[in-house]
Each structure stands twice: as structure tokens, then as C-alpha cells.
Amino acid sequence: MRRWTILLAGAALWLFLAALPTLADGGPHVAANNSGANSLTADSCAGCHRAHTAQAAYLLTSSDETAMCLTCHGSATTGATTDVMTGVQYRMNTALSPRGGTQLGALRAGGFATARMGQPFKISLASGGSNTAKSTVQVAATASAVTSSHMASLSGLTRAGKAWGNGANGSGAGPVIALECTTCHNPHGNGQYAILQSLPTATGLSNAWTIKIVSVSAAGLYTTDVSSGLHVGDAVTVAGATQGNGSGTVATTPATNTFTLTGVTVAAAGTGGTVTRTSGVMVTDAALPASTDARNYTVIQTVNTSTTPPTNTSLYASQIVSAGYGPLTGDYFRRAVPWNALIGSVNDAPNGIAASVAGTSTVSFNEQMNLWCASCHTRYFAYRNPTTNPANGTVTNSYKAARPGDSLFMYQHATRDTSPGCNTCHVAHGSSAVMNGFASANVPFPDTSVSVGDSRLLKVGNRGTCQMCHDPTNTFTQSAGTQYPPAPYPIPSAP
Numbered sequence: 256m257r258r259w260t261i262l263l264a265g266a267a268l269w270l271f272l273a274a275l276p277t278l279a280d281g282g283p284h285v286a287a288n289n290s291g292a293n294s295l296t297a298d299s300c301a302g303c304h305r306a307h308t309a310q311a312a313y314l315l316t317s318s319d320e321t322a323m324c325l326t327c328h329g330s331a332t333t334g335a336t337t338d339v340m341t342g343v344q345y346r347m348n349t350a351l352s353p354r355g356g357t358q359l360g361a362l363r364a365g366g367f368a369t370a371r372m373g374q375p376f377k378i379s380l381a382s383g384g385s386n387t388a389k390s391t392v393q394v395a396a397t398a399s400a401v402t403s404s405h406m407a408s409l410s411g412l413t414r415a416g417k418a419w420g421n422g423a424n425g426s427g428a429g430p431v432i433a434l435e436c437t438t439c440h441n442p443h444g445n446g447q448y449a450i451l452q453s454l455p456t457a458t459g460l461s462n463a464w465t466i467k468i469v470s471v472s473a474a475g476l477y478t479t480d481v482s483s484g485l486h487v488g489d490a491v492t493v494a495g496a497t498q499g500n501g502s503g504t505v506a507t508t509p510a511t512n513t514f515t516l517t518g519v520t521v522a523a524a525g526t527g528g529t530v531t532r533t534s535g536v537m538v539t540d541a542a543l544p545a546s547t548d549a550r551n552y553t554v555i556q557t558v559n560t561s562t563t564p565p566t567n568t569s570l571y572a573s574q575i576v577s578a579g580y581g582p583l584t585g586d587y588f589r590r591a592v593p594w595n596a597l598i599g600s601v602n603d604a605p606n607g608i609a610a611s612v613a614g615t616s617t618v619s620f621n622e623q624m625n626l627w628c629a630s631c632h633t634r635y636f637a638y639r640n641p642t643t644n645p646a647n648g649t650v651t652n653s654y655k656a657a658r659p660g661d662s663l664f665m666y667q668h669a670t671r672d673t674s675p676g677c678n679t680c681h682v683a684h685g686s687s688a689v690m691n692g693f694a695s696a697n698v699p700f701p702d703t704s705v706s707v708g709d710s711r712l713l714k715v716g717n718r719g720t721c722q723m724c725h726d727p728t729n730t731f732t733q734s735a736g737t738q739y740p741p742a743p744y745p746i747p748s749a750p
């Protein structure tokens with residue numbers, strides 16, 4: 256009898272596991288391999304762990320976690336096609352020795368030692384406005400040392416190590432935290448884009464995503480003082496309100512500062528309190544390629560000829576090779592994919608979903624990344640702030656209305672949805688953009704410290720970033736299709 260129970264439980268478990276989607280993480284990081292759901296002869300453990308001769312805690316092969324990652328992702332190894340130090344992806348060789356000898360292209364995240372931020376390039380469309388110029392940041396022919404990095408010591412730079420903007424409003428510039436590769440990435444895999452940790456944690460870092468509530472209606476509509484960044488499915492806790500406290504799941508987000516919940520009963524209209532997101536940030540991933548292929552991690556994103564969706568991006572390395580694109584093609588800015596100012600844009604979608612998606616059912620890639628970056632840089636997420644004090648629920652652009660209760664991160668460029676995302680302006684690892692102008696070279700960090708020439712992970716030198724989208728003079732009135740600066744420039748329809 257007992258044996259039957261165990262067998263039945265086993266059969267139910269098997270059905271459950273078989274129904275799980277294949278988690279789409281690369282290399283040895285495939286969650287379904289590491290968890291034992293796919294097979295019980297996992298190869299991956301040996302890439303990172305030793306049972307008897309380990310060199311670091313948690314039985315790791317190298318002296319520390321980051322050094323261990325670099326045994327495959329470093330510059331002089333063959334364990335992975337991506338070399339995060341020099342900022343390059345190589346073509347796939349074989350499963351036993353993934354890195355081939357030919358470069359595929361420049362990495363999206365830039366690099367920790369060198370990167371290839373090239374000359375920006377701009378093409379005019381019709382008249383003025385912030386959305387009318389489509390621009391690109393080309394891949395430079397030669398690599399240059401990085402001028403800013405997310406892991407300063409790995410790049411030979413000295414920086415404060417502060418998670419800028421982390422924490423509640425009014426809590427200052429941000430805490431010092433130690434960053435390892437694994438602070439941002441989950442080594443065992445989790446089905447997220449770039450195996451990003453859905454809830455990055457580090458000593459000193461605040462994980463709380465807490466927003467003030469202005470009111471809750473009897474129908475259960477909560478209104479927050481600023482854009483909340485909450486999305487359908489987020490787990491939240493409401494506390495301190497006169498009505499509608501409890502833990503629930505976001506059901507709808509009719510406006511950027513309103514939401515409704517399932518799991519919490521609202522008995523009558525109420526005011527006050529806070530809402531705190533208790534779940535991590537989802538960054539949707541795309542399906543894995545065949546074992547003989549690798550993902551395309553480069554800035555080369557162009558139309559492919561695949562008939563299976565998504566057909567507007569090149570998700571796999573083989574698609575770049577077969578299209579014949581050389582390693583110096585591509586666009587770090589990746590505002591429009593394929594880069595073609597003359598025909599408009601298909602937005603950046605390195606995970607196979609569009610950068611901007613209307614409606615509430617699918618959250619755009621940019622928005623997901625904004626929220627992910629903001630899980631550390633909390634107060635850099637900005638869209639709409641209150642127009643009144645005390646806040647009554649009316650909001651306007653964050654460049655016009657101040658963040659309440661914070662004298663440092665007050666007015667901010669919008670970083671949301673159809674406005675540029677964090678990774679439109681910034682790379683995630685390191686940038687070689689050159690800050691040599693008087694103003695740009697000396698911009699203080701939020702704690703007033705200055706590192707002369709620091710490029711803030713921006714993709715364009717000085718503040719060319721701003722010119723990628725704006726002409727504040729309204730004098731750039733060339734006819735549609737005029738290309739700046741003059742030749743040589745990329746062909747508009749090239750990636």
C-alpha cells in the first residue's frame with residue numbers, strides 16, 4: 256500500500272515536471288538541467304564545482320565566484336562563446352569547446368576590460384520633436400579600454416561601489432554593496448532573460464519596492480502618488496491604509512499610478528498606507544537554440560528570414576552567420592531594430608518580444624529591464640510624479656513634477672515604456688565612451704564625488720546620448736533621410 260502511494264506521488268510529480276516549459280537559459284545554466292527535471296546525469300555541475308579540490312566556499316572551482324565565471328566567459332578561454340572582458344561574442348565551435356576562433360559581434364552589455372563604442376550616427380526624419388530622429392551607435396573597428404564599469408575593480412577602475420538611488424525616498428545617495436557576477440546573474444539558471452536574478456540581493460541593499468497610496472475606492476481601485484511600476488501578477492502587500500490592507504496579487508493596472516488586487520477585500524473607500532512589491536522582477540526570455548548553436552548576444556539585431564515567430568529579430572548566432580554580417584556591424588543604441596530610419600522601427604527585442612507593447616497583458620522588454628535595474632537603483636525609475644502636495648492622485652511627467660520626499664533624485668528623465676529604457680542609454684557591464692568635455696568629464700556622482708572622465712555606462716561620448724533623440728535648437732530641419740555626420744556612414748537599411 257505504502258509503495259503504491261510513493262509510486263503514485265512519483266507519477267504525479269513526473270506529470271508536473273513534464274508540463275514545465277523548457278527553461279531557456281544558456282550553456283551550463285539551464286535550470287531544468289540543474290534541477291534534475293530534464294535528466295539525472297547533469298554535466299553542468301562539473302563546470303563550476305569540485306567535490307574534494309574546491310578552491311572557494313560553496314565548493315567552487317576558482318578562488319572566488321567572479322573568477323569562476325571568467326574561467327568560461329573570460330578573454331583567454333574556450334568555455335563559452337561570450338567573452339565579457341573584451342566585450343565580444345565568438346562563433347560557435349563545438350559543444351565540448353564552445354568558443355570558435357572567429358568573432359561574431361560586439362556584446363550588448365559592452366565589456367569589463369574593453370568595449371567598442373563607435374561614432375554615433377544620426378539620420379533626420381521629418382521636423383522636430385523628441386521621437387523623430389533615429390540614431391545608432393556603431394561598433395568601432397578597434398576596442399578601447401572601458402571608462403566606466405559595473406564592477407570597477409575588474410576593470411582596473413576605482414569607484415565608490417554605491418548602488419546609486421537604492422532605498423526609500425529621502426534616504427540619500429545609496430548604500431555601498433559588493434557586486435559579483437552572481438549578484439545580477441543566477442548561476443544555476445532560472446528561465447529569466449540573461450539568467451538575471453529576479454530579486455538581486457546583497458548585504459546593505461534594500462529590496463523593498465514601496466510606494467505611497469493616496470486612496471482606495473470602494474470598487475478596489477488603489478491610487479498611488481507616483482507611477483508604481485507594478486504589473487499584473489506582481490505579489491504585493493498593502494499596509495497602513497484605512498481600508499484594503501493585506502497581501503494580494505496585482506490584477507489590473509488601468510493607469511501607471513492605479514491598480515486593483517485579487518486576494519484582498521476592500522470593504523469601503525479608504526486613504527493612506529503603502530504598497531510594497533514582494534516578488535521579484537520578471538524579464539521574459541526566448542527559447543533556447545539547438546545545442547549546435549548559441550544565442551545571439553551581440554548588438555547585431557536585424558530582420559531574419561525565419562518563418563517561425565519572432566520573425567523580426569535574430570535570436571540565434573547562426574542567423575547572424577548565415578546572413579553574412581561581419582563582427583563590426585550592429586548598433587549599441589538599438590533603439591530601432593532593424594536599424595532603418597527610413598522605414599520606421601521594430602523596437603529592440605533581444606528576448607524576442609517587442610520593446611514597447613501596448614496593453615497590460617504583455618509588459619515590454621524595456622519596461623521589464625527598467626524595473627530590473629531599478630530593483631537596485633530604486634529611485635531611478637521615473638515616469639509620472641504628483642502635481643499636488645499633498646498628493647491627490649493627479650500626476651504629470653517626472654521632468655516637470657518632483658519625486659515627493661526626496662531632495663536629491665527630484666526631477667528625472669522618464670524611463671518607462673515608450674520613453675527610453677535604462678538600456679537604451681546605458682550598457683550593463685562596461686562602456687568605452689569618451690567623456691573628455693569640461694561638463695561631461697566632471698559630472699559628480701549623487702554623493703558629490705567625482706571620477707574625472709567616468710562614462711556612466713553610457714553608449715555615446717560626452718552627452719551625445721541626448722542628441723541621439725533631441726534637437727533642442729529646432730534647427731536640424733534637413734529633409735527626411737539626411738544623414739549626419741557625413742560619409743562614411745552605414746547604409747540605412749543595414750543592421
Ligand code: HEC
Binds near residue numbers: 289303304315443
Ligand atoms: C555556472 C556555474 C555553476 C553551475 C553550472 C552549478 N553551480 Fe552550484 N553554485 C554555483 C555558485 C556560484 C554557487 C554559490 C552560491 C550562489 O551564488 O548561488 C553555487 C552553489 C551551489 C549550492 C549551494 C547553494 C544552493 O543554492 O543550494 C549547491 C547545493 C549547488 N551549487 C549545487 C549544484 C549542482 C548539483 C549543480 C549541477 C546540477 C550545480 N550546482 C551547477 C555555481 C554553479
Ligand code: HEC
Binds near residue numbers: 283302303326334
Ligand atoms: C563551464 C563554463 C561556464 C561557466 C563556469 C560559466 N558559464 Fe555562463 N555560459 C556558458 C555557456 C557555454 C553559455 C551559453 C552562451 C555562450 O556560449 O556564451 C553561458 C551563458 C551565460 C549567460 C547567458 C544566459 C542566457 O540566458 O542566455 C550568462 C548571463 C552567463 N552565462 C553568466 C555566467 C555567470 C554569472 C557565471 C559564474 C557564476 C558563469 N556564467 C559561469 C558557460 C559557462
Ligand code: HEC
Binds near residue numbers: 455456
Ligand atoms: C545588484 C544591484 C544592481 C543592479 C541590478 C544594477 N546596478 Fe547599477 N550599480 C550598482 C552598484 C553597486 C554600482 C556602483 C559600482 C561601483 O561604483 O563600482 C552601480 C553603478 C551603476 C552606474 C554608474 C557606473 C559608473 O561608475 O559610472 C550606472 C550608470 C548603473 N549602475 C546603471 C545600471 C543599469 C542601467 C542597470 C540595469 C541594466 C543596473 N545599473 C543594475 C548596483 C546595481
Ligand code: HEC
Binds near residue numbers: 339363406435552678
Ligand atoms: C549589475 C548587474 C550585472 C553584473 C554585476 C554582471 N552582469 Fe552580466 N549582464 C547583466 C545584464 C543586465 C545583461 C543583459 C544585457 C543586455 O541585454 O543589454 C548581462 C548580460 C550578460 C551576458 C550575455 C552577453 C551580453 O553582453 O549580453 C553574459 C555572458 C554575462 N552577462 C556574464 C556576466 C559575468 C561573467 C559577470 C561577472 C564578471 C557579469 N555578467 C556581471 C547584468 C550584470
Ligand code: HEC
Binds near residue numbers: 636680
Ligand atoms: C535618456 C538617457 C538615460 C536613461 C533612459 C537612463 N539614464 Fe541613467 N544616466 C544617464 C546620464 C546622462 C547619466 C550621467 C549623470 C547625469 O547626467 O545625470 C546617467 C547616470 C546614471 C547612474 C550613475 C549615477 C548618476 O546619477 O550619475 C545610474 C546609477 C543610472 N544612470 C541608472 C539608470 C537607471 C537604473 C535607468 C533606468 C531606470 C537609467 N539610468 C536610465 C542617462 C540615462
Ligand code: HEC
Binds near residue numbers: 652674680725
Ligand atoms: C532614446 C531617446 C531619448 C534620449 C536618448 C534622450 N531623450 Fe529626452 N526625451 C525622450 C522622450 C521620448 C521624452 C518624452 C518623455 C515623456 O513624455 O515623459 C523626452 C523628454 C525630455 C525632456 C522634457 C521636455 C521635452 O523635450 O519633451 C527633456 C528636457 C529631455 N528629454 C532631455 C534629455 C537629455 C538632457 C538627454 C540626455 C541625457 C535626453 N533627453 C536623452 C527621448 C530621449
